[in-house]
Amino acid sequence: MRVGEVAGADLQRFGKPLDGIRVLAIEQMQALPYATQMLARLGAEVIKVESPGLGDSGRGSLPSMNDPEGRKVGVTFLRNNMGKRSITVDLKNPEGLEIVRKLAAKADIVCENFKAGVAGRLGLGYEDVAKINPRAVYLSVSGFGNTTETPYAGWPAYAPVAEGMAGLYEFKRTPGVAPVVSPLGALGDTGSALFAIIGVLAALRHRDATGEGQYVDISMYDAMVALNDAGISYWSMGLKDPGLAPLINHSFKAFDGYLIIQCGRPHMFKGLAELIGHPEWVGDPRLTGPQDWFNHVEDIIRPGIEAWAADKTRLEACAALSAVGVASGPVYNPGDVIEDEHVKNRNMVVSMDRTDGVPDPVLSPGNPVKLSKMAEGPETRVPWLGEHTAEILRDELGLSDEEITRIVESGATG
Template sequence: MTDKPKALADVTILDLSHLLQGPFATQLLADMGANVIKVERPGQGDLFRTLTFNNRWVGGSESPNFLAWNRNKRSLALDLKAPDAKAILYKIAEKADIVVQNFRPGVLGKLGFGYEDFRKINPRIIYCSGSGYGDSGPYLSRPGQDMLLQGLTGIAAATGRGDGPPVPVGSGFSDQIGAMNMVYGILTALYWRERSGEGQEIKVDLMSAMLAHQGQEMLMAMNFHEDFQRPRSGIGHPGMDAPFGVYPTSDGWVTIAMSPFKRLVGVLGDDNLLVYDDPKTLFERRDEVWEELAKRTKAWSTAELMKALLAVDIWCGEVKTHLQAEQDPQVRHMQAIASYEHPVAGHVKVVAPAVKMSATPAEIAKPAPLVGQHSREILAEFGYAADQIDALVASGAVGETLPG
């Protein structure tokens, strides 16, 4: 635990979000000290508590998907449809700075938890909504899931080999980009409120986010009226020429980025490859060039090839698995992997906060919570007496889970 101040220590966030987009956004803010009150369904909690990879559970019962996006938060288990829920959330909203939610458009508004409802209680409140496709239009009823957005916005069609199917990115890329846009909007709104005293509503949708984060690819396609054609080889981007790509070695793979072709040929030791050395050829025959280069790189071990390429300033890198990345010397040097102790899962390794700040550093101060673990604590902070809390728990409006 650091004794340095937290930049967002006086910011309270009412977190009504679930799954990945909203929870990652609020975790980023929690890492910087924000007081995040995560509202979950009694007993069940966030849907991500029941989803995992390959039916594997940390500590035997905890979802890695949930643990990844919910540290540094407290859980208030609340039945949003219970009559008492509205009074509780409105009472918290009187002092809250931010509301974050990623329900389908209109769902919370029908329950009385939309922006206008909270604004009447607290005109300074900042209300951030996340969705798949905005709050109107022909896709309004479609599910806004990450891979579906990758398919709709061009990134899957631009990824993979030309003789194979489109390839989604191997992580929840759309949701994480959406989360970053939420944080960007929230911090902008906080700064504006400091100047104006006014709150506002923020809307983030995954479709717009994914298009914006493919700005250079979209600009090329739209202005030249031509889609990228995926290469049939390991070329790493549909708009790039050789040698840009992924190449086999005798014991693994290496990446080679924008590098002088003649210098690369010099390392590989075969001047016959220089027949390809002009920009037009390196693009139009890039699959052929990749195949010829790959025949040569296979003769090297990864370590030997990396040493030779780096010696002449070729832009290159090893291809590593997640476990290999954890042990990477630069990753270890940067202390990019951290851990925390969870009351059920035990010792949990996590990725450390990525943003470094000298005066107000991010910190992992709390593990991901159990469902309703902090219900009593939170309600007491907002003025509820012990007997009132007992009654709310007894009625089922409020839930709780105690560690151990």
């Protein structure tokens, strides 16, 4: 057994750090669902509130598969809702709203990602929940936050809106060429979700110490500003284009594709120059430091590196560079990532069998948080729309089968 490794039986004994924590999630699409899925992976029980009929709007995304009832389930939903239970409730129906309020009264974490002000108008805002459950941690994830004034209060926002407004699309943009939208997938969602998790865990720690819940208010715009730390700092120090940062931080062509090299220190440059057969670069007056290296990437450094790498695969070139202390890595496509040995060993791709006759499973990223005293998985599939409605009404609220039938027939639930 390796250092830090814990036997399987011991892992089961330890359980998971959020075992016993109950989450009520009134959520759509990705930013909040990604956060609550992570909480579920850490042991929390997540009840997902969806509208009858269409459910979470992420179910309508493309591409999609069919669930056992023949309803479409889109890829955004499939990758953000594993390990949850689904209850369908009409929040515009007074009895439906009361069901959600009763569930909120029993929850440790109540979370929503409506546009600013919508939760309050429904009677599900922070103040409303705090009155019935003062110990609850209340989480909002929205485009521009809820607790301070903002000129963007009424704006809807998806991931690229927050990314673009935060300046992320100006990194290395070619002058005169329009910004590339969503170059990193849904970073605005997943990045905001990570800050949401940090806030929730801190608030739970505070709740455990004081007995009081509090409001965790996450703005996607704020989160993306935080991720643009380098761009903002560079700008403040006179470097208006962060793509002009003085170092080698570029992609180079190898035999089977591209690799990334970042080199900003003299000892790394010496190792690079000697490895690729250009030891004279070390004493070249044109290449005295990081700014010079950057200035001469195209006319001196790129030709030297790419001539050396021309008969090497990306992995061969990166292994050689790493051996002399030069940071590098292959540029992969998603297929490469799925087949990567490291990714497999770390359980970083998980699968869910399809229910519509297609043999290949749906693949999604696994849990990147590895704890030495927490078992890995098991992952459970996403819930079908309203799959657990009766179960939740019975087990959580103590309703009889007759009461559940009446509520369903009334339209308060799906």
